[in-house]
Amino acid sequence: MSPTSTTMTGHGVSPGLACAPLARMTPPVVTDPDEAPGDNPGHEVQRVRQALAAVAAQLSTIAAGGTAGAILEAGAAMASDPALVQAAAHHIGRGMPTAHSLSLAIDAYCAQLEEAGGYMAERAADLRDIRNRAVALLMDVPMPGIPRPGHPFILAAEDLSPADTAQLAGSDVVGLLTEKGGPTGHTAILARSLALPAVVGCPQAAALPDGTPVLLDGRAGTVEAHPSPQRRRQALEEARTRTQPRTKGPGRTADQHAVALLTNIGTPADALRAAQADNEGVGLFRTEFLFLDRREPPTLEEQIQAYSQVLTSFEGRTVTVRTLDAGSDKPLPFLQLPREDNPALGLRGLRTATLRPGILETQLKALVTAQRRTGARMRVMAPMVSTAEEAAHFAGLARSHGVQTVGIMIEVPSAALAADRLLQHVDFASIGTNDLAQYTLAADRTSHALSHLLDPWQPALLNLVAKVCGAAEALGRHVGVCGEAAADPLLAPVLAGLGVSSLSMAAPAVAAVRDALAQLALEQCRSLAAAVLDAAEPAAARATAQEMGEAFRAAAHDREGL
Amino acid sequence: MAQRVVSIGSRSGLHARPAATFVQAASQASLPVTIAVDGKPPVAADSMLGVMTLGAGYGDQVTLTADGDRAEAVLEELAALLSKELDA
Numbered sequence: 270m271s272p273t274s275t276t277m278t279g280h281g282v283s284p285g286l287a288c289a290p291l292a293r294m295t296p297p298v299v300t301d302p303d304e305a306p307g308d309n310p311g312h313e314v315q316r317v318r319q320a321l322a323a324v325a326a327q328l329s330t331i332a333a334g335g336t337a338g339a340i341l342e343a344g345a346a347m348a349s350d351p352a353l354v355q356a357a358a359h360h361i362g363r364g365m366p367t368a369h370s371l372s373l374a375i376d377a378y379c380a381q382l383e384e385a386g387g388y389m390a391e392r393a394a395d396l397r398d399i400r401n402r403a404v405a406l407l408m409d410v411p412m413p414g415i416p417r418p419g420h421p422f423i424l425a426a427e428d429l430s431p432a433d434t435a436q437l438a439g440s441d442v443v444g445l446l447t448e449k450g451g452p453t454g455h456t457a458i459l460a461r462s463l464a465l466p467a468v469v470g471c472p473q474a475a476a477l478p479d480g481t482p483v484l485l486d487g488r489a490g491t492v493e494a495h496p497s498p499q500r501r502r503q504a505l506e507e508a509r510t511r512t513q514p515r516t517k518g519p520g521r522t523a524d525q526h527a528v529a530l531l532t533n534i535g536t537p538a539d540a541l542r543a544a545q546a547d548n549e550g551v552g553l554f555r556t557e558f559l560f561l562d563r564r565e566p567p568t569l570e571e572q573i574q575a576y577s578q579v580l581t582s583f584e585g586r587t588v589t590v591r592t593l594d595a596g597s598d599k600p601l602p603f604l605q606l607p608r609e610d611n612p613a614l615g616l617r618g619l620r621t622a623t624l625r626p627g628i629l630e631t632q633l634k635a636l637v638t639a640q641r642r643t644g645a646r647m648r649v650m651a652p653m654v655s656t657a658e659e660a661a662h663f664a665g666l667a668r669s670h671g672v673q674t675v676g677i678m679i680e681v682p683s684a685a686l687a688a689d690r691l692l693q694h695v696d697f698a699s700i701g702t703n704d705l706a707q708y709t710l711a712a713d714r715t716s717h718a719l720s721h722l723l724d725p726w727q728p729a730l731l732n733l734v735a736k737v738c739g740a741a742e743a744l745g746r747h748v749g750v751c752g753e754a755a756a757d758p759l760l761a762p763v764l765a766g767l768g769v770s771s772l773s774m775a776a777p778a779v780a781a782v783r784d785a786l787a788q789l790a791l792e793q794c795r796s797l798a799a800a801v802l803d804a805a806e807p808a809a810a811r812a813t814a815q816e817m818g819e820a821f822r823a824a825a826h827d828r829e830g831l
Numbered sequence: 832m833a834q835r836v837v838s839i840g841s842r843s844g845l846h847a848r849p850a851a852t853f854v855q856a857a858s859q860a861s862l863p864v865t866i867a868v869d870g871k872p873p874v875a876a877d878s879m880l881g882v883m884t885l886g887a888g889y890g891d892q893v894t895l896t897a898d899g900d901r902a903e904a905v906l907e908e909l910a911a912l913l914s915k916e917l918d919a
Contacts, residue, residue: 342847342848343847343850343879350877351877351878352875353880381880389884392847602916
């Protein structure tokens with residue numbers, strides 16, 4: 270008889286289903302206080318120094334390239350800390366064995382970091398990784414790290430260090446499961462950048478032996494050990510439909526109503542990847558990502574070149590550019606913004622243009638020049654617009670520079686509530702659901718404890734989307750959605766039913782959204798939207814959309830069968 | 832003995848990369864330097880762990896101290912570094 274299925278929960282930090290046997294990290298060696306100490310203390314201290322230097326060099330090598338770069342650089346600096354050698358030398362001096370002396374020295378610093386909490390506590394994992402590596406060198410045992418079982422597996426560990434996670438790309442890992450770690454930890458960040466489903470902070474996972482079949486849901490944060498054959502099929506089915514889209518080309522409902530499927534891009538590398546994929550262009554080009562590291566404002570010529578490159582790679586498709594969206598949480602050093610206590614409510618987005626108007630004007634000049642050189646289809650929109658005056662001012666400025674299609678982002682509740690007035694001044698609007706949820710529900714986007722309030726299915730949020738769509742329809746304007754909501758295949762038909770005419774998301778999400786839209790007619794999307802707006806809470810809204818969608822699809826199946 | 836008080840200019844605070852940059856510069860200085868946050872004992876400026884555990888945030892004031900021939904010049908250079916945005 271097969272073992273019964275058991276389910277445990279943690280924090281879902283990177284969405285997706287993964288189903289595979291579990292494999293544990295090669296565990297680190299535990300140092301032995303009773304091992305014989307070295308004969309010559311001076312020589313032993315030197316060995317510690319060399320081991321730490323070798324670890325620092327390893328970390329620097331792995332740091333070269335990849336998202337983990339900054340974290341690993343800090344790791345290399347920690348491994349090079351002369352205080353570690355001194356502390357280990359102290360233990361060696363009182364007759365302790367070498368490897369154990371280093372363990373004691375590093376553990377004391379780990380305890381200090383953990384006591385400090387927050388960001389520091391998460392660095393304790395980095396420091397433990399340094400200990401494990403240096404100890405493996407001192408004791409001449411295999412380096413702890415990623416297992417290579419030779420088949421797809423879910424990697425289980427107490428916690429992952431940046432060095433571990435940087436080595437994941439290219440291995441057979443299909444999901445991540447850790448006992449420790451929080452939503453802001455590097456495991457979460459790296460899992461998302463590698464699109465690996467991940468659950469962190471799941472202490473019960475410690476009880477799962479190597480090789481246990483596991484089904485991991487990185488959205489719900491659940492982990493099922495020994496899943497039923499039915500659940501496994503479901504997971505495989507999801508993984509298959511994710512990789513093999515049933516539809517192609519422009520977004521259409523079953524009755525050929527167009528819903529443009531666009532992508533969100535930031536870096537030139539994003540742009541190249543997205544340009545090669547099946548989509549209708551860019552719905553959100555986050556221009557600030559080109560200049561995040563800058564202390565001096567980017568020059569006109571430099572911007573023309575950067576924008577031309579992106580516009581050229583999307584030749585024949587529309588590119589929607591968002592002007593610089595900086596703020597105290599996403600600082601562009603060259604803007605020299607003041608320090609603020611509530612950055613989310615401070616000088617952000619278009620508001621920074623009141624402080625540094627020249628920067629926005631240079632950007633508009635560069636965009637128009639790039640558009641003329643490439644002959645691309647370009648739309649330009651401003652972030653964080655709150656009032657009709659701001660919309661009018663931005664539209665006037667953009668048009669005076671020669672921008673043909675001008676829009677605004679709707680992220681602030683006031684902009685949604687007064688959309689009938691704001692939209693008079695512009696050609697289109699794009700709803701940024703992540704920020705609109707943050708401001709509507711008064712819930713910090715970075716707070717994990719408030720994630721239920723940031724759910725894109727919150728009725729208050731969807732009612733604001735409906736309000737914007739209503740105002741836009743009366744004025745004959747297009748409304749798009751960018752943000753988390755646009756990438757949810759269950760929500761896409763609802764948004765289409767509300768009157769949204771384009772959805773912009775990370776390029777890999779497009780296929781599933783296109784498939785979902787193609788299954789329902791516009792009228793059915795509208796019924797779905799009406800029912801969802803009436804739902805009392807997000808779970809009910811989802812359930813309603815799911816049930817109605819299934820009923821519509823079943824009916825369509827029956828008709829085909831006749 | 833020379834001292835300098837300076838406000839941290841990195842918005843993420845004296846963490847990760849900014850701390851690594853500062854520690855590296857301090858390790859290359861010709862004489863030992865300490866860094867302290869108000870009310871806490873000073874730590875060696877060439878110790879990444881010491882500097883990180885200061886927990887100095889953006890805008891916080893830190894005191895750099897050194898003793899020796901070129902102390903003034905060394906502190907001047909390190910203070911200038913700390914006042915800049917290093918998380919880039």
